[in-house]
Amino acid sequence: MHANAALTPTARLRLGKLVVEQDWPVARAAERFQVSWPTAKRWADRYACEGEAGMQDRSSRPHHSPLATPAPAVRKIVHLRWKQRLGPVGIAAILGLSTSTVHRILTSCRINRLSHLDRATGEPVRRYEHPHPGDLAHVDVKKLGNIPDGGGWRFVGRAQGKRHRAATPGKPRNRHHQPKMGTGYLHTVLDDHSRVAYTEICDDETATTAVAVLHRAVAWFAARHITVRAVLTDNGACYRSHLWREACAELEIRHRRTRPYRPQTNGKVERFHRTLVEGWAFRRLYASETHRRKALPGWIHEYNHHRPHTACGGHPPITRLTNLSDQYT
Structure with a gap:
């Protein structure tokens, strides 16, 4: 129910009682509650069939979705994403689906971004945290x-880094006579x-x-x-x-x-x-x-x-x- 809805569950119940129990005309009830005639008729019929319980909001999700992507195809999309890190274009080309369909499924499964997956395994990242300090x-x-005296190769370069290694005193030598840091x-x-x-x-x-x-x-x-x-x-x-x-x-x-x-x-x-x-x-x-x-x-x-x-x-x-x-x- 949106913020500007004319009928709350309580108002629906009052409308249904007026039409069903007090024999108000549907048009008069619609005028009284400032809604259309079909809306008033729908709530009056639902009250007549289901009573007070029928005045609550219902899900708008359809009972059947004949055009929905089959579950086996969804599993294949998820498998390709996890194991091969493929994007919507690559997965769509393999399975013969549209790119938008693949992207929608990846988004609904919360794996549309590779940052949501483990880099090494491709599986979803599982995060946990113990409730108290010291639990683990x-x-x-x-x-x-x-680091050798004078600085390592990351900052002074490899040539100068080798000279620093050679100049660092007190270090043993390997079989190539180079100092072991x-x-x-x-x-x-x-x-x-x-x-x-x-x-x-x-x-x-x-x-x-x-x-x-x-x-x-x-x-x-x-x-x-x-x-x-x-x-x-x-x-x-x-x-x-x-x-x-x-x-x-x-x-x-x-x-x-x-x-x-x-x-x-x-x-x-x-x-x-x-x-x-x-x-x-x-x-x-x-x-x-x-x-x-x-x-x-x-x-x-x-x-x-x-x-x-x-x-x-x-x-x-x-x-x-x-x-x-x-x-x-």
Whole structure:
């Protein structure tokens, strides 16, 4: 019923009673309620057949749609979209349908944009969020090559980058007599609900290091009134170790693993690492690896306390936690 409708359900009932029970002429009732004669006749007949229940609005959807696209064709359209990433033109050419029909079906299924699908599998993106901080923490490791003294090749070019590598002291050599700069390992524990992140950069990803990071992260979250009750990791060696299992049991944390070869399950920490790399690791020229590592705590603080997060309604992750002394600093 639109905003300017002359007859509300109550007015329809009054009209029907006047015609059916009080024997008003249909024309007089139509004049009384300022509607057309066919409209008044329709509501009077419905009241005579169905009574008061018939005065409510009904769906305008037809009972039968003989020209609707058959269900098998709809399934084929969705399958081609998911598996082959084809657009309306390509799908229409394969199935012999019109482009407008294919686009309408893709829109109704909410897969008209490829951004609605998972890039790797083509399946619809499934988003979830646990209701309370600490219900689940995403844990992962990100590897980054160390920066030589003077700056890496991304900013100074490959030729100058090689000279910087060769001039960096104290580095072992590989079989080609080139200096091995080594790798930094970013261990991250990210809260699923608030997106508040704890990150350390270490020199390895062994089980001993991973367990030590977990203990420090749990204490860090506890200082912010978050009790970590479960963690989600991939199937890396450090997370399959007995040491990790014993640490989770000691901390009373339930350990969950992602499906093999399915990093999307742990996508929140994966996306955080992408933001971390873009906003900190390769954001500007660092004169050395030490210089870059010193900048990490400041960036993490910026991310947790000041950087707007779309999953938090454009607010920083820390705003999803309450009663924190340093929440807005």
